[in-house]
Each structure stands twice: as C-alpha cells, then as structure tokens.
Amino acid sequence: MPATPSDPGTSRTRSWWGWGYADAHPDDVECAAMGALLPGTLARPLPIPRVADLPIGRPGVLPPPSLAHLVTTDPETRAAHAMGKAYRDIIRSLRGRPGRIPDLVARPTDDQEVADLLDWAGGHGVAVIPFGGGSSVVGGVEYRGDAHRAVLSLDLTSMDRVLEVDATSRSARIQAGALGPVLEAQLRPHGLTLRHFPQSFEFSTLGGWLATRAGGHYATVHTHIDDFVQSLRVVTPAGAGTSWRLPASGAGPSPDRLFLGSEGALGVITEAWMRLQERPRYKASASVAFADFHPAVEAVRAIAQSDLAPANCRLLDAGEAALSGASHDGSAVLVLGFESATAPVEDRLATALELARSHGGSGEAPPADRDAPADAAVSAWRSAFLRMPYLRDGLARMGVVVDTFETAATWDRIPALIDAVRTEVGAAALKATGHAATINCRLTHVYPDGAAPYFTVAVAGRPGDEVAVWDDIKAAASDVLQRHRATITHHHAVGRDHRPGYDLQRPEPFALALRAAKDALDPHRILNPGVLID
Amino acid sequence: MPATPSDPGTSRTRSWWGWGYADAHPDDVECAAMGALLPGTLARPLPIPRVADLPIGRPGVLPPPSLAHLVTTDPETRAAHAMGKAYRDIIRSLRGRPGRIPDLVARPTDDQEVADLLDWAGGHGVAVIPFGGGSSVVGGVEYRGDAHRAVLSLDLTSMDRVLEVDATSRSARIQAGALGPVLEAQLRPHGLTLRHFPQSFEFSTLGGWLATRAGGHYATVHTHIDDFVQSLRVVTPAGAGTSWRLPASGAGPSPDRLFLGSEGALGVITEAWMRLQERPRYKASASVAFADFHPAVEAVRAIAQSDLAPANCRLLDAGEAALSGASHDGSAVLVLGFESATAPVEDRLATALELARSHGGSGEAPPADRDAPADAAVSAWRSAFLRMPYLRDGLARMGVVVDTFETAATWDRIPALIDAVRTEVGAAALKATGHAATINCRLTHVYPDGAAPYFTVAVAGRPGDEVAVWDDIKAAASDVLQRHRATITHHHAVGRDHRPGYDLQRPEPFALALRAAKDALDPHRILNPGVLID
Known part of the structure; x- marks a missing residue:
C-alpha cells in the first residue's frame, strides 16, 4: 500500500496535513x-x-x-x-x-x-x-x-468500484470508498452522472457523503445526497444488511434514513445503489448585483418560493463577492445557474432575473448562445470556490485563524440570524484576538421555507493559541445558532466539534431511540466513539 | 361527544362500517x-x-x-x-x-x-x-x-387546529387530528395550501398521513408527505419532544424520519410544522391514448426521467380506463396535468405530449384557454377516483371480493412485475373462487428510477368465506411483490396486513434498531401492538 494515498488516475500526491494535493x-x-x-x-x-x-x-x-x-x-x-x-x-x-x-x-x-x-x-x-x-x-x-x-x-478507498449500472432505471451500485472523480469517471461511459458536487468533491467519497448527509451541487430541490439514495448496504458489528432498491416506499420508517447521517457510529456503509441523471445539455447562468444584502435575501426567497428550481442560486455578500472576484464595488452578488437535460432553460433564467430585478438587483441574461463565455462573475466565483480551502491553509501558515461554518433556518429567522452572527461572532473574535475579524456570508442552498447561510471567519490569532481562539469563536457561533434555532450543521455534519450544539438540537425521544439503536448495533461501542452519541 | 363522528363544517354523518359519508x-x-x-x-x-x-x-x-x-x-x-x-x-x-x-x-x-x-x-x-x-x-x-x-x-380528531402560520417561510403548525378539508379550510384565508391530496383526503388526518408516509397529489418530485415536514412533535410513553423547524439539516440521522412511517408504534404524533405552497395559478391537462400498455409505460418513463415534473402523470390500463370512463375502446390512457403558481405550464405539457406521442400515444393539448373545460378523460378519471371506495363497498354488499394494493419498483422490473401480478394473482383468485378475476392496473406515482403500480382486483367470492378468499389473493400478491423485490407498500402503509411482507423487506440491522427504539420509547409495549414490530 502506498505510504501517501494518491488519487487513482492522477500521479499527484495528497497532502497528509493540509487540503488536497x-x-x-x-x-x-x-x-x-x-x-x-x-x-x-x-x-x-x-x-x-x-x-x-x-x-x-x-x-x-x-x-x-x-x-x-x-x-x-x-x-x-x-x-x-x-x-x-x-x-x-x-x-x-x-x-x-x-x-x-x-x-x-x-x-x-x-x-x-x-x-x-x-x-x-x-x-x-x-x-x-x-x-x-x-x-x-x-x-x-x-x-x-x-x-x-x-x-x-x-x-474504505480500496472499495471504489461502480459494480453495476441499470441504465433503464438510471441508477448504479457504487462502492462507498469511491472518491468523487473516481465514481464519475466510471459513470461517464454510460452517459450518466451522480451530479453531486460538494466543495470537497475531489477528496471525499460516496460513503463519506452518505454518512454525513453531504450537501451537493444543487441549490434547490434535491440538495442533500439523501435524496439520491435508492438502497444502502451497511455492515455493523451486529450483522450486515441491504435495503431493497426502490424508487420510493411507505413501508415503515425509512431504513436508509437511519444510516444516512449516522457518521460511522451505527455501522459502515459499504455500498449504495444511487439515482443518477443524464448529463445536462442546456445551461444558462447569470449574476445579479445588489447594493444591499437584505433586499438580495428577499430576491432569493422569491426565487426559492417559485418553482423555477435553479441548479445554482448562491448569494454572496460584499466581502464574499470581493474575495472570490465576483465583484469589487461593494455589491452583493447573486449567482444563478439553470441546467436541464430536457429543454432549454433561458426562460427560467429570464423569469428568475425578473424576480431579482423586482427586488432591486441589476443583471442581464447573457446572449442565448451555448458557446458564449459564461458570465464573468460566475466564472470567478467558481474558480475561487475550489481554490478556497488551499488559501485557507496558506492563511493558517500566516497565523490567521480562518475557517467556515454553516447552518440553515426558516426564512422568518434569516435576517436576524445573519446580523446576530456578524455581531456576536465578531465580538467573540475581537475579544479572543484583539483584532477585528473578517466575517463573510453566503447563502449556498435555498428552500421554499428557508435557506442555508454559510459563514467564513478570518482573524489573526494569538500565536501558539490558535486552537483556543478558534474554539472560542466557534462556541460563540454555536451559541448564536442555538438561540436562533438554526441547525448546528446544514451539511458539514456533527462529528465531535458540533456535539454540544447537536445535543441541544436533537429531540429527546430521538436521542433515546438513537442510543438504543447504538447499543443494539454496536454492543462493544467501537464504532467512531464520540460522534453523535457518548 | 357525538356518537357518530361528523365532519366539522358539514352535517353529514360518517358511516361507522363503510367508506365516507x-x-x-x-x-x-x-x-x-x-x-x-x-x-x-x-x-x-x-x-x-x-x-x-x-x-x-x-x-x-x-x-x-x-x-x-x-x-x-x-x-x-x-x-x-x-x-x-x-x-x-x-x-x-x-x-x-x-x-x-x-x-x-x-x-x-x-x-x-x-x-x-x-x-x-x-x-x-x-x-x-x-x-x-x-x-x-x-x-x-x-x-x-x-x-x-x-x-x-x-x-386525535379533537386536535384539529392550525395553530400558527408563518407566511414568510410558507409553513404552518398544524395539529395532527385535522382532517384534510379541515386543515385546508384553515389555510385558505392565508392563500396557502398543503396540497396533499390522497384518495382518502376527506376522511384522513395529517397525523395519519405522517404516521403512514402517505402518498399525495403529486405524481412526481415530492410525492410523499415526508418531504413536506419541517418539524414534528411526538408524545411517547418515555416523554415528548419536538424537532426544530428547519428547511434542511445534516445534523445526524433525521429525527423526523424515524417517526414518519412509525404507524403509532413509537409514539403519537400530535402536531407538525408543515411546508405549504401557494395555490397554483396556472394549470393545463391532457390525456393520451395508447393501444398497448407497455409502450405507454415507456412513455411514462421518458416523462419521469425528464425534468418536466408533471403534477399528475397517471397511466390507466384499458380496464382501469374503462372503469373510470376515461376510455371505452380498449385503450390505455395517460392522464397528464401540470400546475404552477409561478409561470404558465403549456410548454411543459406540450413537451410531455411530444414525448408521449414519440412512444406511440395519441393526444393533443387542449386550447390554451384557462376557462376551457378540462379534458373529458381527465374529468372522468377524477370523479371516478373519488367515487371508487363507495363503489367498492357496494360491490362488497353483492358478494364481490374487491380491493386494491399498490407497490413500487425500479423501471427495469416494472413490465415483468405487472405481468406477473396479472398472471399469478389472477390464478390465485381463480383457484379461490372458481371465477376469472378482473385485475386492473394504473401507475399512480412516477420517479426517474421507477414507478408505483396500483392494482384493483374484483371477483365474486365464496359467500361467507370472503375474508379467506381475499387473504389468499393478497398472499399471492405479496409473494409476487417479494420475488420481484417490489415494496410491500408504496403509500398504504404496513399495518398488520402487510407484516409478513414487511418483515422480509426490512434489512436486519434496521430491524434490530427499530426493536431497540421500541423498547426505549414504549417500554410497556402498549402502542399499536402488532404493527411493524411484534
């Protein structure tokens, strides 16, 4: 076995301590x-x-x-x-x-x-x-x-094969250890795609996505990997089992939904039948600038509550837009993208742009030419998005305490929540470091009933005490989320870092059931101790 | 308390022994x-x-x-x-x-x-x-x-109030005992609708829908009530709890998904925050006739695998179409309906009709006039749909053994599954009664990866032995479903009648977890004994 894992199909070496290659x-x-x-x-x-x-x-x-x-x-x-x-x-x-x-x-x-x-x-x-x-x-x-x-x-990365493809039902049986590019490369000859692209796509696996309920490419409708699961195979200390391949079922509580998000605490997901899609043939994207963030949030709500179903609907605040090169004049930027394998999407984009303009945004659809270069702000945002974790590690080497956290809440709470995060997390960072922190916000996923705000925090730390500084900042963030009844995590998972917040959020009858399930499936308590359950 | 429950808002008396009024x-x-x-x-x-x-x-x-x-x-x-x-x-x-x-x-x-x-x-x-x-x-x-x-x-029907409406997030807190018309009447003044219309709509409650993972109005995308749940309140013998109101979360396995489909065995769902919708402003429907059923299935698959998202996409076989008055010439009929609160839907209907015609169907979109009468086959089907359970009871009084069952399977299995049900259930009915049974089939819900076939069986029974006859027929049906790995129920639930099939379908690790959860939440084993778990 190689000392340092390399991605199949590349000769590049993965960093053992930092992000990516x-x-x-x-x-x-x-x-x-x-x-x-x-x-x-x-x-x-x-x-x-x-x-x-x-x-x-x-x-x-x-x-x-x-x-x-x-x-x-x-x-x-x-x-x-x-x-x-x-x-x-x-x-x-x-x-x-x-x-x-x-x-x-x-x-x-x-x-x-x-x-x-x-x-x-x-x-x-x-x-x-x-x-x-x-x-x-x-x-x-x-x-x-x-x-x-x-x-x-x-x-699990030695278990990385696509074992079967059912083109009629557009689904495939995939081993859990397949990294994003590894599984997509095997699906491509069939003209199909899982089309699940989290920011970690290159460096995360199907099993990891399933065990953490990862958020993917889509900004609307099916945002979490959960909805693309047709069947799961799980190996537990108490035995293995596979759910039936079904497009839908009403037979008792969903067996798969207990293991989705179980973070390795109940069993090891070894393979899954996943729902696939045709590759999109029609695409259109545009960006919309807003002088202020909160009216932009209202525009996004209007789009989320329509049935336009954009594939991408990301709202970047001024700081985030500047950082990613999507704007340099203090505007917030809404990045909109539509995709379809069935029909042209220009009409949907036009309707969404109309909604955005009616809330004070300014932006035009690019010419309806499939060979036209994508909107410049959209391209800038996309490159920056994938480069971001590398930059984070570079900043860390300069003594900057820098990370992200994300949440989701219903629309009625979104404006106050975002304001409170800026104020309270900013105050915590100032107190911990003596410096004013940069706090940027974007909405990454949107729903008819709410949205997922994603925050980036950067501030010079106290040299040598960076972990304590970040823990103080994160504790303040968790506290704000808890008071606003915003989830401790929309798609990063609970792990060990989010346990205090998770324990407050989880309803007690479910906690009783989960502990009982853990006792039944993992009687020696060996599986990922400390995540989700003590 | 009235001896015979009457629906609020009506003076009509519910039948204690038969369907409805x-x-x-x-x-x-x-x-x-x-x-x-x-x-x-x-x-x-x-x-x-x-x-x-x-x-x-x-x-x-x-x-x-x-x-x-x-x-x-x-x-x-x-x-x-x-x-x-x-x-x-x-x-x-x-x-x-x-x-x-x-x-x-x-x-x-x-x-x-x-x-x-x-x-x-x-x-x-x-x-x-x-x-x-x-x-x-x-x-x-x-x-x-x-x-x-x-x-x-x-x-639970004395707990039937809409307690709060959050128009910003388009959601409402609704007590579990509200019957369909009762909750819709309370939402109407807000311009909102839950838009979940199972066949039992008039005579079933929100809590029942949640506890059984009911299938509703939609033929595509969000078909089950599950997806409209923002938060659940559950009272169990071990204590009560409420999940947070969230548009989405990745914090551990979904707490709500354990209680959705739990059929009263783990706790009593007393209220839920539900995701609502605006009432549709644009509608278009049409029907397409097919000389044969199987090419029609292929047409439906093509539509389900597009992103057209019809609100209605029901395929009736010749028998079902004749019974409901949608056709009288031996054709299978595909009933298509599109709805939107955002934008006209004629284009989507036209694209779907094109797909249907390319698979051998014949049908035209009605003129694009919102006041035009709906397609006659569509109207006939809709009236028959709601009348059907009353007719079933009338046939029962004539000694006819008559009921329905439903399932779901991936597309690769659908044709063989439907043929096998006709053959084997027909043989079982003939053996049990000496008569050739009428067996009709429709596809009620469709997915990119599969469909939900729904069967109606009618045959004169042995007078006095009707229960045994039906049990024989149902056992044959369950056996076919099990061998084809089709779910024991897409939306009718498990209850006690589907227990043998459910026990075979449920993966063993989930069975262990479910039994452990039952022990933890219902230690005296009083809650709906016999459903899901012994």
Missing part, C-alpha cells in the same frame, strides 16, 4: 502576500510540518495474521489518518500537536473484510474510525479520549 | 346493477349492518375519574373505531364478524391529555391504538391478539 498549496511567497492583507499576522509562514517530527509511537496493538495484509502501521499513512481537514486540524499539524494518531490503518477490499475487522476490533477493545476521503471539517474522523486499547482507521 | 353509499338498486357486471355475485345485496347486532361487550376496564371526561364507552363510537376501511374490514362488518371492538375511545384535546392517557394505559396493561380518520386499509387501527387487558382507541 501537496503541489497545489500556496508557496511561502504567496502565503506572505495573503497574510499582508490582514492586520496582526505572522512575519513569515509557519513551516510545512514533517511526519518525522510527529509524536508517532508504536501501535498499541497489532492485527492477527489473518488480517495483517489489510493493515499498515506506516507512520505517514497513520499521520494522514489522524484527523480531518478543518482549520483546527491544519493548525494542530502546523503546531506539531496533532490529534491522536491511529495505531493502525486498514484498507479492506470487500464487505467480509470489513466485518472481519469489526469482529476483531470488537473482541479487542479497538476503536474503529471509518475513513473515506478524510475531508471532515468537524472532527469526524479522529479519536478523542482513552477508553479504547487502540485505534484503527478503517480506510 | 353514509348518504353517499350506493343504494340497493345501484348495488344490484353493479353486481350484475360480474359473474357469480349475490342475487341481493347484503343488508347494511346494524351496531345493535354487533357483539359489543362491557368495557374490560374503565378510565380513572381524572380522565373520564375524555373517554366514551358508547357502542356506536366503539364500533366505528374497531377497524379501518379495507375491504377486509367492510366485509367483516357486513358479515357481523368485526375485529375486536375497543373497550374505550378517548378524544384528548392537548398533548398533556395524550401523555396522561399513555401513562394510565402503560400502568394498566391497556393497548393504545392511535386513530386519525380511521381510513387505514392495512389493518393499521385495529387490535389483534389478547396480550392486553383492554384496548383504548386514541382518537
């Missing part, structure tokens, strides 16, 4: 230039950490001979599986204080091997952390505490 | 005329049953004084709460052999009273059957067995 990281000069944009940052970037400097001990346990071929104790592999890719994880690596490094990393190749590993772990008090692309930003793939004898990271 | 039942002459259409039916209709003839004993238990004002022991009320409205229930009443008649019927008016009733029942070994409109066709609201000291029917 190592060769895509900003260099020292770029980091310094970014740092200069904020007051109080470091004079020089923190050095890129080295595995050799990490406190990696000998494994606390070794696998039995029958499983040894699936398991590695290689230090760099273990280091790459110690944490996810939140700012909190990046800075801990940069500061040489990573989370607990797993004793073992296993890469099973089929369900039986997953079951064998769970059996062995259950019998030996070994915690098992299911691991897909490792892109968690909520502490979802690290071990905390010391209740287990050892920790095994269960890396 | 007593005054809408076909009279003896109409029954005889219907009976004459099938060979082997009775010479005269079975008489309408009388409560006085029922074996109604004294209640096995009486409520404590503190709850007595919520409870009745009136015989007709108890009789009206003994069973649902399946054919199996109707014929048992007609033959004077009803299911177990509950000892008590309670009508709580708030959550505390529901909790008090559950507390008392738990302490006294009394089974509690949550009861909304009582329209279950799967044995969902009757008690079977003798493990409990007494049976309490918990009628």
Whole structure:
C-alpha cells in the first residue's frame, strides 16, 4: 500500500496535513502576500510540518495474521489518518500537536473484510474510525479520549468500484470508498452522472457523503445526497444488511434514513445503489448585483418560493463577492445557474432575473448562445470556490485563524440570524484576538421555507493559541445558532466539534431511540466513539 | 361527544362500517346493477349492518375519574373505531364478524391529555391504538391478539387546529387530528395550501398521513408527505419532544424520519410544522391514448426521467380506463396535468405530449384557454377516483371480493412485475373462487428510477368465506411483490396486513434498531401492538 494515498488516475500526491494535493498549496511567497492583507499576522509562514517530527509511537496493538495484509502501521499513512481537514486540524499539524494518531490503518477490499475487522476490533477493545476521503471539517474522523486499547482507521478507498449500472432505471451500485472523480469517471461511459458536487468533491467519497448527509451541487430541490439514495448496504458489528432498491416506499420508517447521517457510529456503509441523471445539455447562468444584502435575501426567497428550481442560486455578500472576484464595488452578488437535460432553460433564467430585478438587483441574461463565455462573475466565483480551502491553509501558515461554518433556518429567522452572527461572532473574535475579524456570508442552498447561510471567519490569532481562539469563536457561533434555532450543521455534519450544539438540537425521544439503536448495533461501542452519541 | 363522528363544517354523518359519508353509499338498486357486471355475485345485496347486532361487550376496564371526561364507552363510537376501511374490514362488518371492538375511545384535546392517557394505559396493561380518520386499509387501527387487558382507541380528531402560520417561510403548525378539508379550510384565508391530496383526503388526518408516509397529489418530485415536514412533535410513553423547524439539516440521522412511517408504534404524533405552497395559478391537462400498455409505460418513463415534473402523470390500463370512463375502446390512457403558481405550464405539457406521442400515444393539448373545460378523460378519471371506495363497498354488499394494493419498483422490473401480478394473482383468485378475476392496473406515482403500480382486483367470492378468499389473493400478491423485490407498500402503509411482507423487506440491522427504539420509547409495549414490530 502506498505510504501517501494518491488519487487513482492522477500521479499527484495528497497532502497528509493540509487540503488536497501537496503541489497545489500556496508557496511561502504567496502565503506572505495573503497574510499582508490582514492586520496582526505572522512575519513569515509557519513551516510545512514533517511526519518525522510527529509524536508517532508504536501501535498499541497489532492485527492477527489473518488480517495483517489489510493493515499498515506506516507512520505517514497513520499521520494522514489522524484527523480531518478543518482549520483546527491544519493548525494542530502546523503546531506539531496533532490529534491522536491511529495505531493502525486498514484498507479492506470487500464487505467480509470489513466485518472481519469489526469482529476483531470488537473482541479487542479497538476503536474503529471509518475513513473515506478524510475531508471532515468537524472532527469526524479522529479519536478523542482513552477508553479504547487502540485505534484503527478503517480506510474504505480500496472499495471504489461502480459494480453495476441499470441504465433503464438510471441508477448504479457504487462502492462507498469511491472518491468523487473516481465514481464519475466510471459513470461517464454510460452517459450518466451522480451530479453531486460538494466543495470537497475531489477528496471525499460516496460513503463519506452518505454518512454525513453531504450537501451537493444543487441549490434547490434535491440538495442533500439523501435524496439520491435508492438502497444502502451497511455492515455493523451486529450483522450486515441491504435495503431493497426502490424508487420510493411507505413501508415503515425509512431504513436508509437511519444510516444516512449516522457518521460511522451505527455501522459502515459499504455500498449504495444511487439515482443518477443524464448529463445536462442546456445551461444558462447569470449574476445579479445588489447594493444591499437584505433586499438580495428577499430576491432569493422569491426565487426559492417559485418553482423555477435553479441548479445554482448562491448569494454572496460584499466581502464574499470581493474575495472570490465576483465583484469589487461593494455589491452583493447573486449567482444563478439553470441546467436541464430536457429543454432549454433561458426562460427560467429570464423569469428568475425578473424576480431579482423586482427586488432591486441589476443583471442581464447573457446572449442565448451555448458557446458564449459564461458570465464573468460566475466564472470567478467558481474558480475561487475550489481554490478556497488551499488559501485557507496558506492563511493558517500566516497565523490567521480562518475557517467556515454553516447552518440553515426558516426564512422568518434569516435576517436576524445573519446580523446576530456578524455581531456576536465578531465580538467573540475581537475579544479572543484583539483584532477585528473578517466575517463573510453566503447563502449556498435555498428552500421554499428557508435557506442555508454559510459563514467564513478570518482573524489573526494569538500565536501558539490558535486552537483556543478558534474554539472560542466557534462556541460563540454555536451559541448564536442555538438561540436562533438554526441547525448546528446544514451539511458539514456533527462529528465531535458540533456535539454540544447537536445535543441541544436533537429531540429527546430521538436521542433515546438513537442510543438504543447504538447499543443494539454496536454492543462493544467501537464504532467512531464520540460522534453523535457518548 | 357525538356518537357518530361528523365532519366539522358539514352535517353529514360518517358511516361507522363503510367508506365516507353514509348518504353517499350506493343504494340497493345501484348495488344490484353493479353486481350484475360480474359473474357469480349475490342475487341481493347484503343488508347494511346494524351496531345493535354487533357483539359489543362491557368495557374490560374503565378510565380513572381524572380522565373520564375524555373517554366514551358508547357502542356506536366503539364500533366505528374497531377497524379501518379495507375491504377486509367492510366485509367483516357486513358479515357481523368485526375485529375486536375497543373497550374505550378517548378524544384528548392537548398533548398533556395524550401523555396522561399513555401513562394510565402503560400502568394498566391497556393497548393504545392511535386513530386519525380511521381510513387505514392495512389493518393499521385495529387490535389483534389478547396480550392486553383492554384496548383504548386514541382518537386525535379533537386536535384539529392550525395553530400558527408563518407566511414568510410558507409553513404552518398544524395539529395532527385535522382532517384534510379541515386543515385546508384553515389555510385558505392565508392563500396557502398543503396540497396533499390522497384518495382518502376527506376522511384522513395529517397525523395519519405522517404516521403512514402517505402518498399525495403529486405524481412526481415530492410525492410523499415526508418531504413536506419541517418539524414534528411526538408524545411517547418515555416523554415528548419536538424537532426544530428547519428547511434542511445534516445534523445526524433525521429525527423526523424515524417517526414518519412509525404507524403509532413509537409514539403519537400530535402536531407538525408543515411546508405549504401557494395555490397554483396556472394549470393545463391532457390525456393520451395508447393501444398497448407497455409502450405507454415507456412513455411514462421518458416523462419521469425528464425534468418536466408533471403534477399528475397517471397511466390507466384499458380496464382501469374503462372503469373510470376515461376510455371505452380498449385503450390505455395517460392522464397528464401540470400546475404552477409561478409561470404558465403549456410548454411543459406540450413537451410531455411530444414525448408521449414519440412512444406511440395519441393526444393533443387542449386550447390554451384557462376557462376551457378540462379534458373529458381527465374529468372522468377524477370523479371516478373519488367515487371508487363507495363503489367498492357496494360491490362488497353483492358478494364481490374487491380491493386494491399498490407497490413500487425500479423501471427495469416494472413490465415483468405487472405481468406477473396479472398472471399469478389472477390464478390465485381463480383457484379461490372458481371465477376469472378482473385485475386492473394504473401507475399512480412516477420517479426517474421507477414507478408505483396500483392494482384493483374484483371477483365474486365464496359467500361467507370472503375474508379467506381475499387473504389468499393478497398472499399471492405479496409473494409476487417479494420475488420481484417490489415494496410491500408504496403509500398504504404496513399495518398488520402487510407484516409478513414487511418483515422480509426490512434489512436486519434496521430491524434490530427499530426493536431497540421500541423498547426505549414504549417500554410497556402498549402502542399499536402488532404493527411493524411484534
């Protein structure tokens, strides 16, 4: 097994400590230039950490001979599986204080091997952390505490095949360890696509999307991966099972919906039949500028409450629009995109633009020419979107405390919620650092009854205390969300970082049911201990 | 409390033994005329049953004084709460052999009273059957067995208010006991609608829809009530809880999805925040005739796999089309309807008609005039649809074994599934009765990855043995569905009648979790014993 995982189909090396590909990281000069944009940052970037400097001990346990071929104790592999890719994880690596490094990393190749590993772990008090692309930003793939004898990271990426395609029903059976590009490459010859594009698309897996209820490409209608699930296969310590492939059913509570979002705490999702789509043939996009943010929110609400169903309907506030190059005059920008495999979409775009203009926006549809260059603001936003996590790591090296959090709430609460986040999170950041923070907001997903605001926070931290600074900021954010009854997470998941907020949000009868399910399916309490349930 | 429940807003009397309103039942002459259409039916209709003839004993238990004002022991009320409205229930009443008649019927008016009733029942070994409109066709609201000291029917229809409307977020907090017309009447002044119209609309409640994952009006996109739930309030024997009002969330497995479809076995749904819609302003409908059924299925698949999203997309086979008056020449008929509150829908209808014609259908869009009369086949189908359950009861009085069942499967299985149902259910009916059965099929809901076929079976039964005949037919149907991996129910629910099929369909890890949840939430095992879980 390679020491550092490479993506199939590429020869590029994944960073063990930072986002994405190592060769895509900003260099020292770029980091310094970014740092200069904020007051109080470091004079020089923190050095890129080295595995050799990490406190990696000998494994606390070794696998039995029958499983040894699936398991590695290689230090760099273990280091790459110690944490996810939140700012909190990046800075801990940069500061040489990573989370607990797993004793073992296993890469099973089929369900039986997953079951064998769970059996062995259950019998030996070994915690098992299911691991897909490792892109968690909520502490979802690290071990905390010391209740287990050892920790095994269960890396599913050797199970990455599209096993069957049913073109008639436009669906495919896909192994959970397939990264986004890996599964799309296998679907392309069939003219089909899953069309689920979270920001982490390149570095996250189908299984990770399912276990965390990931939000994808769509801004409206089917936004979460949940709706594209036809059937799930789950291996639990108490046995394995597969739900039937069904377009819909009313037979009892949905079995799949219990495992969607279970974050590896109830079982390991090993494969799924997923609903696919034809590739869109018709596309149209445009951007709309608004002098103020709140009227733009009203425009977005009007579009969300129509049945126009834009594929993209992202509202960037002035800071976010400037950062991504979508505007430079202090405007908020609404990025609209329509797609269809059936019929031209220019009429839908035109109706949406009309709604936006009637709320004070200014923007025109580009000429209806399929070869015309896309709207410049739309293109700028798209490139910046994919580059953002790399820039975040560069800023982290300059001593900037920088990360994102997201939520969702009904429309009646959105304006006050966004204002309160700016005020209260800003105050918390100022108190923790002495600097005024940059706080940007965008609406990423919209619904007839509400929206998902997404916030970016950046502020120079107290050198060496960055984790504590971020934890203070995040605690203030969670507190605002809780008081406004906005969800602790729209699509990043709960993991360990969101547990306090999640425990407040979850209704007590469901908590009782979930704990009972955990006891039944994971009696030795080895599966991803600490996420969702104690 | 009135002995026979009347719908608020009407003075019409509900039938205690048959579908809907007593005054809408076909009279003896109409029954005889219907009976004459099938060979082997009775010479005269079975008489309408009388409560006085029922074996109604004294209640096995009486409520404590503190709850007595919520409870009745009136015989007709108890009789009206003994069973649902399946054919199996109707014929048992007609033959004077009803299911177990509950000892008590309670009508709580708030959550505390529901909790008090559950507390008392738990302490006294009394089974509690949550009861909304009582329209279950799967044995969902009757008690079977003798493990409990007494049976309490918990009628929620006194909790029927729309408590709050949030027009900004287009949502409302609605009590679970509101019948369809009752809740729509309260939403109308706000210009909003839940727009969920199951066939039972007049005689079923929001709580019943939620507890059974009812299928509604829409043929595509959001077909089940599940997708319109923003938040649920549930009272369980282990405590009550309310999920947060959210347009979407990725915080753990969906709490609401565990209680949706739980059929009263995990708790009593007492209210919900529901997502509403504006009333549609634009409508267009048309029908398309097909000489053969299977090419019509392909046309429907093409429309379902487009993004046209028809509100109605029902395919009636020749028998179903003739029965409903939509065609009389042996054609299958596709009924298409489009609706929007945002924009005209003629283009979408035209594109759908084009797709249908390219698969061999013949049909034209009506002139684009909003005052034009709706397509005649569409109107005929709609009237017949609502009248059908009354006719079923009339046929039952003539000794006809007649009921429906429904399922869903992926497109690759649909043609063989429908053929197998016709063949094998037909053979079972012939074997059980000596007569060739009428078996009609329609597709009621369609998805990109599959469809929901709905079957009607009618055949003269063996007088006095009708229940056994129907059970034989239903067993054959369940067997075909199971072998074709088609769901035991798309929207009628599991209840007690579908338990064997459900037990085969449900994946074992979910079964373990569900049993554990039941133990945690209903430790005395009083809630709707026998549905979903033993």
